[in-house]
Amino acid sequence: MLIRGVVCTVCGCCCDDLNVEVVDGRVERVENACSLALSKFKHHSSDRILKPLMRKGNGFKEAPYHEAIREAARLLVDSNYPLLWGWCLTSCEAVKLGLELAELVGGVIDNNSSVCHGPGLIGVQDIGISGCSLGEVKNRADLILYWGSNPVNAHPRHMARYTAFAKGRFEASRGDRKLIVVDVRRTETAKLADEFYQIEPNSDYELLTALRCAVNGEEMELNTVAGLPVERVEELADSLISCRFGVLFYGLGLTMTYGKSRNLDAALSLVRDLNRKTKFLIMPMRGHFNVTGSNEVFTWVTGYPFGVDFSKGYPEYNPGITTISDVLRREECDAALIVASDPIAHLPSSLADTLKKIPMITVDPHRTPTTEASRIVIPSAIVGLESTGTVYRMDGVPLECKKILNPPPGVKTDFEVMSDLLAEVKGLLR
Amino acid sequence: MVGECLVDLNGRFKLVTGRTLIQGMGKERGKFTEEYLKEISICELDPEDMKLLSIVEGELIIVKTEFGEAKLVAKASTRAPHRGVIFIPYGPVASLLTSPHTDGSGMPSLKGIEAEVFKG
């Protein structure tokens, strides 16, 4: 049976034109899928957790679902400062329940954006953002700039569906569009670019400031910036000014390097300044398929996009204090609920070691270093394959995923796990 | 410090961690597959820098940062030239080297970290 218009749940592109052929409960063929999507649709059953597991010595024993839920609920209720982390590789419906759970059990609820595009959001809180949806780029953009981002690796169909190679109403072909890449290495994306600006690591802020000077017509008293001669900086500034409709896509090259949220401060200000001369927009290359959705739900329920501390009963927010890296660095949390995320593998090891010392409950479809280090592991269905759910694309367009397979027997969706956990916690608190 | 980042003779570099296609596919397929584990313990260097430190493709090298050290397999970068910059895909091995300091932004430093490279 061929299912059309399937939303892919890997990267922030959320391509929704996949056609998946399902034959007796197995994915036979997937049309329009990139290599990342193919590996997800083809290998969704590898390394799966099929039964709830509870820690026994340094191994696990299978446990009945309700016992795992009850133990997890008790752990969270008894804790003095729990950490609820993840929320970006699951559906918005599960995130809504997670936020209610955080309100009940107190402590900090934070999502992957605090170690991904969080600094970009902090920049928006200082400067604002001139943004648009991806269709505006496809239909109108004659200048596309990728800064510190390598879509060929991380967002394989981005350029074909939305930017340089897309066919839009007013910009129909690659020839009509100028592609520029700024990065510290000559990435695959850089090799496709019309202009490539290679800069020294940790010097994005200086280059962005210099570009603003050139755009605002301010005189600069130096001859090289970020390893580039000033003439090349002025050349790039001229390209930005002379376009009709330009877009700056930025990746983790800006959010993770020296300067972090201030890099975005400068990039957002550059694009704002450009709007006095032409039409210019900026968009983060969000990594996971529902990072944006997680930020949106966090924001309309608590007022803040990530890093929310409920320990006083109302939401408090301050990145650097209420975010996972800092809560772990200060070793403040005494229990953790991890939903669809792998912090043990991806956080700097000193933080991962702190996390290993406290009781962890992990809800995840696959075995990961985090599930290996957890006290309780609850299996969950894969959003977009085995369960529906709302997800948000990197430009904030909401899409509803389709359920094309049944989850393995006994495995529940994130939403169901969260509602059972919520019911159990409410029971304990009464 | 900021700005100057040329290759010093004693092998001081800037470490950049990031996504690669294989690492991306691997994380979807399973974090204990052979292919994923191989990909995340690779360190890409600029061929010139490899010559400078007489490192051969596929050789085991040690990368040290202020926060830890790790054994990796050297690989000539196809994204050269990027003198003074080494690249390791996201994963548990890279996490041994990245910095937990968030400079008040909540974001640990996963790119642009001072690193040293030694033969294995």
Add this chain to the structure above:
Amino acid sequence: MKMRDLNIRNGVVYDPLNRIDGERMDIYVRGGRIVETPVKDAEEINASHMVVMPGGVDIHSHIAGTKVNVGRLMRPEDHFKDVLPRTGIRRAGVGHSVPTTYVTGYRYVEMGYTTVFEPASPPLKTRHTHEELDETPIVDKGCFPLMGNNWFIMDYIRENKYEECRDYVAWLLEAVKGYAVKIVNPGGVEAWAWGKYITHLDEPVPRFEVTPREIIRWLCRINLELKNPHPIHVHTNNMAKPGNYETTIETMDSVKDMASNTDGKPIIHVTHVQFTGRSGTSWVNVGSGAPEIADYLNKNRHAEIDVGQIVFGDTTTMTADGSFQFLLHLLSGNKWANSDVEVETGAGVVPFRYRRGNYVNAVQWGIGLELALLVKDPWRVHMTTDHPNGGPFTEYPKVISWLMSKKSRKRLLGKINSTARRRLTLGDIDREYSLYEVAMVTRAAQARSLGLTWKGHLGPGADADIAIYNLNPKQVDPSKDYLKVRKAFKKAAYTIKDGVIVCKDGEIVETPLGRTYWVKPPLPEESLESLASNISGRFKEYYTVEMDNYVIDEGYLANPQAVAPAR
């Protein structure tokens, strides 16, 4: 759920739709609806010496959707000062100018409001609007999809294909479960997509060669033919410029000829006219165009407006009119967000502080009140602050007190910019609203304009949405002790939703989930299907999503309620 039967005894009832002006009477409720006779063993409420009105209805309040959420994201400093801890019943959240969805629901209900409409939702992102509306507790609600800059509609107008355009509008309303046709700066937001501006009704839209006048006339005609319950909801062009009151009048006049065959109901609703009611030629001599607009409205019954009153203090402005917001950013230097949406519309958000001493802000304050006081027919001037653009909706009691008491107006007039005071005619207006008129402009007229015939009144069969305020009209003279009026409207003594007491003395006691209204146009299924098939080609070319992922099915909404065409 609490029992849904009530006997409200001895209240002083104001129910304009049933011409009840302050009569002492009982209101009986059974099964969530109003009935004529007392109900056996129903819960008794003694409302003697208290004002009893239908539940408040807000026709225009930005409470849900992508640009509202961008506003929330951008303003942690606005949340930081106004936090709400969780209670056994209420969810936690933050408030002031961009409150979280739960707090929005609670604070409207605390003021006796039971129905609120989100007036601007880009169709492509209306799924987001519905998700937020479904987490806005207690109040009934709905949203207006934006159509004034839609590529398909502008193409149909240029190619003069009226039937296809009508079918497309019907298809779109049903596809995204919207309630009314919203037009914002028609053609102007498409021009802003290129960073350009449109300033008058007959200026062609770049690359589409249609004029705002044509867009307004076509959509008005379609809206009438589809018999949509609410007239077209129009945010006029030229919003940022002094002297834009002429565009507002021209816009109302542009559809005057279509008004002949309707039964006296307005066919165009022009929104937040305070922002587009400025006279003068520059910021130095900007003045109030309210007298002229009021004069036009008093002479022409085919148009109605909502005020968009400003309140001095800190707030967040947000509209689909991206060009206006950029100009406001240039003027104020505050942070600025822009969010253009492919094929459909745009949006902009700029935090803003209205200051008494500022000449332009003081004039704006005057324009809003002059409009409300000079338009004679209260059925056609709805009281809103275009939340949060003019000010947070929690400031409604203050606006009500200004309308009811010349003394309160005079006091504030004394504190505003003196040049502005001289230029405004507000000082010489003696009119003071009665409670009857307040009931019209805050519920009865708005319900009627929305075509919700079972809302905004207390006659038999109506929804039992009732607000009881601790205000004794016999003892309190609103024009003198306006502070008592303000206090009474700030925290309702009782708010009743579908017969359930949801708020007592300003405290939320129950949090049921309200309905989401949407309009099912009266077109046969086949014409909608054939329309869908013949736009599928262009849809794929212009949009970046598949058509069947664009359509929202009714099951997606938590508590949908389809509304058949009125009239």
Add this chain to the structure above:
Amino acid sequence: MEYVLKYYKPTRLPLDLSPLSPEALEGKSAGEVAEMKVYAGKRMIELSRFFNVELRASGEDQHVKITIVGDLRNARRIGCEMKGGEMRVVGNGGIYLGERMKGGVITVEGDVDSWTGSGMRGGSITINGSAGDFLGASYRGSREGMSGGVIQVNGSIGCEGGAWMKGGLIHVKGSAGPFLGVHMQGGSILVEGNCPGRVGAGMIGGRIAVLGKMLNLLPSFTVDSVRTHADLGAVKVEGGFYMFTGDNNEQGQGRIYVSKDENPHFAWCEKYLGRWE
């Protein structure tokens, strides 16, 4: 009247000590203070669980003095919104120390974490150790930085010190992290140690002096003159300085004084000096 609180049972949990302001304690007995409840993690717990409280009636001056002894690195909001009186921390001071403080004096023997003196109106904070990031900064998204009072740090400070600062004085004896005085609007910052750079990013007013080494300056600053002293308004420092004005991208009138003899590599700016005469 002096209250002494000894932190005898430290906790890893975040401890919110904002109720402990001199105004709140005035006239309370030691027992009453011990029963005051503060947030430790998500629970309200009596102070007596962590501190033993002593009341030493010093009596010679009227205002209340509070001394807290112990390593309070996990505490928060010590002296938050203080109006008067005196607080002394013998040990580390934790996060948000003296946040939105209006008056009074806080001294800390050890280090403090980030957001010290955030949004401060008046009064004075003295840190003998080092301070974290965002010293005297505004809250996220707000432009209400420190507007009055004095923060003296004898050690070094983290990054983005004095963000969105509007007034008052920050004096750092040690070194400072990057983005010193980012988006500064007024007031004065004096750093006697080094600073890696990106000083005064986006500043529109105020004055900064760095007496130690500075790596580089942002392209959006232009050299104004060579001065024999750095005039920060609240304080003057003698010595040779290059004076830069900026941030030009914000049409800013901020001033940055960079010590001449510590930064020979800044000599390049002298060739731009003569251009106005």
